Amino acid sequence: MSARRIFTGPARLAAIAPYLWMVLFFLVPFGFVLKISLSQTAIAQPPYLPVFDPTQGFEAIKAAFAALSLDNFKLLVSDHLYVLSYLRSLVVAVVSTSILLLIGYPIAYGMARLPQRWQSVAMMLVIVPFWTSFLIRIYAWINILQHDGLLNQILLALHLVSAPVVWLSTDSAMYIGLVYSYLPFMILPLYATLAKMDPSLLEAANDLGASPLRAFWLLTFPLSLPGVGAGVLLCFIPIVGEFVIPDLLAGSHSLMIGQILWLEFFTNKDWPVASAAAVALLILLVPPLLLYDRLQRRQLEGAR
Amino acid sequence: MARTVNRITRFNISALALGLAFLYLPIVILVIYSFNASRLVTVWGGWSLRWYTEFFNDRAMLEAAWMSLRVAAASATIATLLGTLAAVALSRGDRFKGRTLFSGMLYAPLVMPEIITGLSLLLLFVALNAERGFWTVTIAHTTLTMCFVAVVVQSRLTSLDRSLEEAAMDLGCNPVQAFLSVTLPLIMPAIAAGWMLAFILSLDDVVIATFTTGPGSATLPIRIYSEVRLGVKPEINAICTLFIALIAVVIVAASFVSKLTRTRGESAAPL
Numbered sequence: 001m002s003a004r005r006i007f008t009g010p011a012r013l014a015a016i017a018p019y020l021w022m023v024l025f026f027l028v029p030f031g032f033v034l035k036i037s038l039s040q041t042a043i044a045q046p047p048y049l050p051v052f053d054p055t056q057g058f059e060a061i062k063a064a065f066a067a068l069s070l071d072n073f074k075l076l077v078s079d080h081l082y083v084l085s086y087l088r089s090l091v092v093a094v095v096s097t098s099i100l101l102l103i104g105y106p107i108a109y110g111m112a113r114l115p116q117r118w119q120s121v122a123m124m125l126v127i128v129p130f131w132t133s134f135l136i137r138i139y140a141w142i143n144i145l146q147h148d149g150l151l152n153q154i155l156l157a158l159h160l161v162s163a164p165v166v167w168l169s170t171d172s173a174m175y176i177g178l179v180y181s182y183l184p185f186m187i188l189p190l191y192a193t194l195a196k197m198d199p200s201l202l203e204a205a206n207d208l209g210a211s212p213l214r215a216f217w218l219l220t221f222p223l224s225l226p227g228v229g230a231g232v233l234l235c236f237i238p239i240v241g242e243f244v245i246p247d248l249l250a251g252s253h254s255l256m257i258g259q260i261l262w263l264e265f266f267t268n269k270d271w272p273v274a275s276a277a278a279v280a281l282l283i284l285l286v287p288p289l290l291l292y293d294r295l296q297r298r299q300l301e302g303a304r
Numbered sequence: 305m306a307r308t309v310n311r312i313t314r315f316n317i318s319a320l321a322l323g324l325a326f327l328y329l330p331i332v333i334l335v336i337y338s339f340n341a342s343r344l345v346t347v348w349g350g351w352s353l354r355w356y357t358e359f360f361n362d363r364a365m366l367e368a369a370w371m372s373l374r375v376a377a378a379s380a381t382i383a384t385l386l387g388t389l390a391a392v393a394l395s396r397g398d399r400f401k402g403r404t405l406f407s408g409m410l411y412a413p414l415v416m417p418e419i420i421t422g423l424s425l426l427l428l429f430v431a432l433n434a435e436r437g438f439w440t441v442t443i444a445h446t447t448l449t450m451c452f453v454a455v456v457v458q459s460r461l462t463s464l465d466r467s468l469e470e471a472a473m474d475l476g477c478n479p480v481q482a483f484l485s486v487t488l489p490l491i492m493p494a495i496a497a498g499w500m501l502a503f504i505l506s507l508d509d510v511v512i513a514t515f516t517t518g519p520g521s522a523t524l525p526i527r528i529y530s531e532v533r534l535g536v537k538p539e540i541n542a543i544c545t546l547f548i549a550l551i552a553v554v555i556v557a558a559s560f561v562s563k564l565t566r567t568r569g570e571s572a573a574p575l
């Protein structure tokens with residue numbers, strides 16, 4: 001007991017360096033995003049006004065504060081383009097997370113029911129694609145989905161279609177890419193909870209006369225809900241702000257909020273509006289982020 | 305009863321097999337087509353190493369690859385150091401002031417859309433008037449990947465029996481000695497896995513690197529991304545295959561070094 005207490009002192013000191021790092025490079029930057037989202041666009045370097053200049057004294061800083069405005073946020077709520085992209089991000093995230101759950105659950109279930117020896121092999125097989133570059137995996141799908149790609153060749157050879165189908169630059173291509181990229185994030189937490197389940201519970205249900213389907217709905221599924229929650233959050237949160245996958249696979253007719261942010265920032269050089277879009281996205285993500293934080297905490301620190 | 309169990313098993317196996325096929329087939333196809341002699345990506349023109357030669361003669365691509373490897377090695381090393389310290393503090397520090405903020409800051413980047421992290425870091429670098437290039441990308445990647453390292457190492461530390469450290473201290477070690485001689489060797493596999501994860505995540509990142517890099521120092525994913533936007537090119541298939549081969553080597557090394565799979569199953573994130 002006393003040894004444990006002596007150990008906590010130096011352990012707390014270990015927090016100093018990573019703490020300072022995260023404050024400086026994670027927390028403080030959000031302050032800049034917030035500040036610039038309230039600034040005006042300017043043709044200057046950097047392209048926003050006002051710029052704080054602490055050397056000019058307190059009056060100048062006060063004037064700079066007075067110049068901050070909510071104009072960019074007013075633009076975000078009044079312009080259809082932004083509102084639609086906001087809604088589209090939510091719809092895309094909900095749809096793809098649902099598909100992921102529907103596909104991921106049976107796979108995780110299959111893994112958890114394998115003989116112990118094979119479970120770690122199956123787990124490795126699911127993790128490995130996650131380690132290979134996601135950009136490469138999206139590119140692999142572009143190979144398959146393009147006009148004269150493998151998918152159309154197969155469909156034509158089987159006489160399922162008479163002319164090549166346009167896959168690229170469609171929502172279906174984007175959903176394929178999203179589901180493909182995020183599948184390991186869904187499977188692993190599901191598997192983790194399913195594998196922990198006591199098999200004797202199912203045997204008991206069986207002995208008491210429950211059909212396998214009934215046993216699944218009354219036992220397995222409710223017990224796997226923490227895994228479902230983790231998987232859903234791990235997919236939903238990043239997908240809302242996804243940029244690369246919709247940019248490469250979906251058409252340009254309707255954009256997600258991540259694409260709007262990118263466009264405003266890199267193409268229009270409108271940093272204040274891009275920052276405002278980032279703040280809006282962040283506000284949208286606060287509730288799922290808090291949920292996720294609680295889950296992670298319970299998962300990693302639950303032992304105590 | 306035996307029959308129902310069998311039926312379930314068959315369903316399980318086919319779900320698993322289909323899932324794995326879905327995960328692997330696109331990559332296999334990509335690798336095969338990287339050896340295609342034809343310029344048309346979709347027509348098979350026989351086996352050839354032509355696109356690999358093309359890549360090794362492409363100066364810009366090679367420079368980007370070198371930049372990526374340097375950033376990945378540097379950021380993974382710093383991230384492993386900081387992430388391990390953070391994990392020790394979280395799993396052995398009990399309650400301390402600001403702990404909730406600390407763990408929140410470490411868990412949030414795991415799911416935070418990269419576009420937000422990238423934008424906010426760029427705005428910081430601009431405000432600090434920092435010259436953008438190797439170091440800004442390295443700092444950005446360190447910030448992201450140290451969180452992954454922290455989670456991997458923390459889940460190992462949490463499952464570790466604390467009485468071992470206490471025994472070492474009862475036998476006369478001071479806390480630092482106890483950590484170095486007892487805890488550190490036991491969590492080494494998780495630390496190694498954390499480094500490799502950080503390395504690969506850095507090697508893979510497009511969005512954060514695009515925001516934080518400067519002119520003339522593009523990373524490999526940035527270059528691949530700009531090529532991919534223009535369409536499929538066989539040279540890109542070759543580069544991707546080399547990339548996959550590199551990662552495969554790292555993974556094989558990782559599975560030798562550690563019981564990586566066990567560490568991962570315990571955390572909510574697929575690390």
